[in-house]
Amino acid sequence: MIGQLRARRAAGVILRMIQKGKIAGRAVLMAGAPGTGKTAIAMAMAQELGDDVPFTSIAASEVFSLEMSKTEALTQVFRKSIGIRIKEETELIEGEVVEVIIDRSVSGVGSKTGKLTLKTTDMETVYDLGVKMIDSLNKEKVVAGDVIQIDKSTGRITKLGRSFLRARDFDATGSDVIFIIYNYIFFYTNFDFLRDKFVQCPEGELQTRKELVHTVSLHEIDVINSRQQGFLALFSGDTGEIKPEVREQINQKVSEWREEGKATIVPGVLFIDEIHMLDMECYSFLNRALEDVMAPVVIMASNRGMSTIRGTGNIKSPHGMPIDLLDRLSIISTTPYSTSEMKEILKIRAVEEEVNIDGDALDILTKVASETSLRYAINLISTSYLISQRRKSSVVEVGDIKKVYSLFLDEKRSVQYLKEFQDQYLYNTQTPDQPGMEVEST
Numbered sequence: 001m002i003g004q005l006r007a008r009r010a011a012g013v014i015l016r017m018i019q020k021g022k023i024a025g026r027a028v029l030m031a032g033a034p035g036t037g038k039t040a041i042a043m044a045m046a047q048e049l050g051d052d053v054p055f056t057s058i059a060a061s062e063v064f065s066l067e068m069s070k071t072e073a074l075t076q077v078f079r080k081s082i083g084i085r086i087k088e089e090t091e092l093i094e095g096e097v098v099e100v101i102i103d104r105s106v107s108g109v110g111s112k113t114g115k116l117t118l119k120t121t122d123m124e125t126v127y128d129l130g131v132k133m134i135d136s137l138n139k140e141k142v143v144a145g146d147v148i149q150i151d152k153s154t155g156r157i158t159k160l161g162r163s164f165l166r167a168r169d170f171d172a173t174g175s176d177v178i179f180i181i182y183n184y185i186f187f188y189t190n191f192d193f194l195r196d197k198f199v200q201c202p203e204g205e206l207q208t209r210k211e212l213v214h215t216v217s218l219h220e221i222d223v224i225n226s227r228q229q230g231f232l233a234l235f236s237g238d239t240g241e242i243k244p245e246v247r248e249q250i251n252q253k254v255s256e257w258r259e260e261g262k263a264t265i266v267p268g269v270l271f272i273d274e275i276h277m278l279d280m281e282c283y284s285f286l287n288r289a290l291e292d293v294m295a296p297v298v299i300m301a302s303n304r305g306m307s308t309i310r311g312t313g314n315i316k317s318p319h320g321m322p323i324d325l326l327d328r329l330s331i332i333s334t335t336p337y338s339t340s341e342m343k344e345i346l347k348i349r350a351v352e353e354e355v356n357i358d359g360d361a362l363d364i365l366t367k368v369a370s371e372t373s374l375r376y377a378i379n380l381i382s383t384s385y386l387i388s389q390r391r392k393s394s395v396v397e398v399g400d401i402k403k404v405y406s407l408f409l410d411e412k413r414s415v416q417y418l419k420e421f422q423d424q425y426l427y428n429t430q431t432p433d434q435p436g437m438e439v440e441s442t
């Protein structure tokens with residue numbers, strides 16, 4: 001990212017506090033003019049968070065949906081942003097396959113049975129196989145010499161690799177050097193016959209216990225446990241409203257897990273863009289929700305100055321948010337870019353969009369950005385590229401920028417145009433005594 005140093009430093013401080021788990025329930029507002037990088041900074045923060053910390057991003061307007069109430073929609077995004085890190089001990093069987101024997105009934109139909117012999121360096125055991133296990137062994141194409149892992153509770157089979165002991169059968173030297181070389185070749189080639197990695201035959205007992213740690217969001221637990229939805233709803237995303245009783249039970253369960261040391265809470269981040277689109281009811285919900293013991297960090301962004309709070313009639317407030325909520329926010333402000341910063345940003349965008357722009361054209365584009373807006377100029381990059389391609393050139397030149405500048409209006413010119421030709425539009429309400437476009441000034 002370019003410039004915006006103060007805001008980025010502030011974001012960095014917030015990020016470190018989030019990672020240390022120190023500021024759950026706190027909220028941050030990013031305030032600044034359009035196109036000053038508020039959304040960009042929030043997204044950059046999300047990338048730094050790591051896989052384990054949940055991050056949810058919405059535009060405030062998404063809260064207003066027909067499927068659920070505003071508060072339900074907000075509750076869901078809050079709970080999506082709180083992770084529960086669960087420790088689970090699972091029992092595994094891990095060993096090298098000595099042989100797999102599958103007996104098919106004479107007719108070819110009916111149930112199959114079979115036997116699986118597994119060994120470690122210290123022991124060997126024969127297991128009876130059911131139909132389900134036979135199917136999964138077939139699916140994983142397990143053969144003698146594979147090292148496999150079976151999850152005892154789910155029956156899931158994972159192939160860990162080919163046993164190196166087997167490989168050594170064919171190798172007179174039998175040294176560990178060969179082991180390393182095999183794996184080296186495995187990583188650096190795509191040869192089919194080397195598709196399986198070589199691993200050592202497991203040592204000790206066939207049965208082992210392993211501690212698995214995984215993080216799920218509170219919302220995922222809600223959905224899985226709500227009877228009408230079931231876990232399939234997680235894939236369709238069609239979760240509907242979740243009953244408060246379900247949530248209460250889940251909260252209860254989670255706090256039990258915490259006491260037993262089975263789970264810890266990972267407060268994540270909820271990003272609400274265009275926060276001024278929320279109304280008074282939502283703001284009051286936010287105020288309360290931030291006080292909950294299980295609250296995420298909420299980052300908001302707004303480009304509004306003094307404006308009406310939605311749902312209040314005509315109460316004006318900074319950023320269009322109620323003062324009591326504003327009071328509990330840490331506010332990061334983004335400042336307009338200098339010309340040279342704009343140029344750098346445009347350059348980066350061009351590279352990202354794989355557009356080649358020559359120096360003069362970039363200068364003109366920067367000038368356009370400073371006179372209109374950065375957003376407008378960014379939009380011209382791809383369109384001017386299309387124009388340059390029509391000329392069969394792979395480089396965008398000054399002429400292409402001029403052309404798209406005349407084809408697409410920026411906001412100022414569009415307003416100008418409207419003013420000049422207003423009587424030709426439908427629904428024109430701008431009469432001398434009733435200023436239509438300036439709603440704010442009534």
Ligand SMILES: Nc1ncnc2c1ncn2[C@@H]1O[C@H](COP(=O)(O)OP(=O)(O)OP(=O)(O)O)[C@@H](O)[C@H]1O
Pocket residue numbers: 001002003004032033034035036037038039040041301302303345348374375378
């Ligand atoms: N410092 C920066 N470095 C690189 N690119 C940037 C920077 N700031 C903004 N941009 C780019 O400029 C464009 C506009 O930025 P962004 O969408 O973050 O603005 P915003 O502050 O969220 O505006 P709005 O208030 O209109 O939502 C984006 O394409 C973004 O990638």
Ligand SMILES: [Mg+2]
Pocket residue numbers: 038039040273301
């Ligand atoms: Mg934005």
